[in-house]
Amino acid sequence: MxxxxxxxxxxxxxxxxxxxxxxxxxxxxxxxxxxxxxxxxxxxxxxxxxxxxxxxxxxxxxxxxxxxxxxxxxxxxxxxxxxxxxxxxxxxxxxxxxxxxxxxxxxxxxxxxxxxxxxxxxxxxxxxxxxxxxxxxxxxxxxxxxxxxxxxxxxxxxxxxxxxxxxxxxWSPAGEPDPAQRELLERYIAAHERADPQALIDLLREDVRLTIEPGVGEWTGKAAVARALRRDMNTPGRWRMLPTAANRRPAVGAYVRGAGDTAFRPFALIVLRPEAGLLAAMDVFETPGLFAAFGLPASLDD
The missing domain is CATH 1.20.140.160 (PhyR, sigma-like (SL) domain)
Incomplete structure (x- = not known):
């Protein structure tokens, strides 16, 4: 044939x-x-x-x-x-x-x-x-x-x-998540949902790197990343996060609730690189259109 x-x-x-x-x-x-x-x-x-x-x-x-x-x-x-x-x-x-x-x-x-x-x-x-x-x-x-x-x-x-x-x-990805990595992911999510920048900063390595795509910016070092986090986490209750995985690394789907909105809408996918119990890198992708490919819901209720 x-x-x-x-x-x-x-x-x-x-x-x-x-x-x-x-x-x-x-x-x-x-x-x-x-x-x-x-x-x-x-x-x-x-x-x-x-x-x-x-x-x-x-x-x-x-x-x-x-x-x-x-x-x-x-x-x-x-x-x-x-x-x-x-x-x-x-x-x-x-x-x-x-x-x-x-x-x-x-x-x-x-x-x-x-x-x-x-x-x-x-x-x-x-x-x-x-x-x-x-x-x-x-x-x-x-x-x-x-x-x-x-x-x-x-x-x-x-x-x-x-x-x-x-x-x-x-550039090797981490292996299967162990209990320490799962706990780190839970603490990361909780800090965001409480809008507690210090709790998040406490999870960072001194040489941590934060990138925000597409083309928003890159910050290297705990002090620089801390300043960026404090700027963006100043309103309690704005964030909800769901765990997922991307490129063989733990990740979260981040949802944001805008002023006057009763639901949380997709905002960014955040891919994390844990090392020795702390976060070595956070790669943020402001691509809400990808949430469906990750099996994440189109919105979350308040």
Whole structure:
């Protein structure tokens, strides 16, 4: 049965490879929304070009070629803002990409690091170091030579080593939450809901980092982060939070109740990095449109 003309077989392929292609686009682009849009574009392009698929390569390789080129086309024009990825989708079911998903290459630190790379270097790094494709297959996918792939990979690795001397250990996500991490998350939520900035500040490491995306700002060090928290937590009763998980790290969905409103509305997803009983990083994403992807409700009653 030829995949080039068989609609049923094509539908099976889209179901089989949807999640791993979404993850590939997410790593390339760093954006959950953009990744999902690109997967739909990948399948549209694949359907339109299905008669040209002669099965000289696997269907999976063919789809990855389309996905990578679609992402490269976008990255030549613009860089989408960094967004978190829901753990519930990572754990949805095993598949061809399951081993890679379980590694550090889904962490926010890794994704932020590879945003420093030119698009083709990023593609080579993902194909070779994340997906473990042979250099010959990566070269064929990118329509280049094996020496060019080796050269791009060396440059990409050098850039990452310069920023992250500790290598992958520097961006590895935490393991499964232990009781201490769960308690830390509970204290974090309680401090917000009580509008108690000092209780939250007491949870921070001295070298803590706070980022607010897209493009709001970044603060490093406990003193600077404390000033930002005190400024934003000055009205009791404004916040409600629900625990979730993103990029293999604990997270919360933060809801805010505006003046005159009786319900709490989605405001931001906050991804936390606990270390030794304290918070080492807080990545805030003011992207309420992502709450549904995390299985979070559209509002909370007062």
């Amino acid at each position: 030829n995949v080039a003309v068989d609609a049923t077989r094509f539908a099976d392929l889209t179901r089989q490879h949807h999640r791993e292609l979404q993850l590939h686009c997410y790593r390339m682009l760093g954006s959950f929304d953009a990744a999902e849009d690109h997967v739909q574009e990948v399948f549209l392009r694949a359907w339109r070009s299905r008669d040209a698929f002669e099965e000289r390569s696997s269907a999976r390789t063919w789809l990855y070629r389309i996905a990578t080129n679609a992402c490269l086309d976008t990255l030549r024009r613009t860089a989408p803002p960094l967004q978190p990825y829901p753990d519930q989708l990572l754990d949805e079911r095993p598949g061809p990409d399951a081993v890679a998903v379980g590694r550090e290459t889904i962490s926010l630190a890794f994704l932020a690091a590879i945003q420093l790379l030119p698009p083709r270097q990023r593609a080579v790094l993902i194909l070779r170091d994340v997906l473990s494709w042979p250099a010959s297959e990566a070269a064929a996918l990118l329509d280049t030579t094996v020496p060019a792939v080796h050269s791009a990979l060396q440059r990409a690795r050098a850039t990452l080593r310069e920023r992250w001397p500790g290598g992958r250990l520097d």
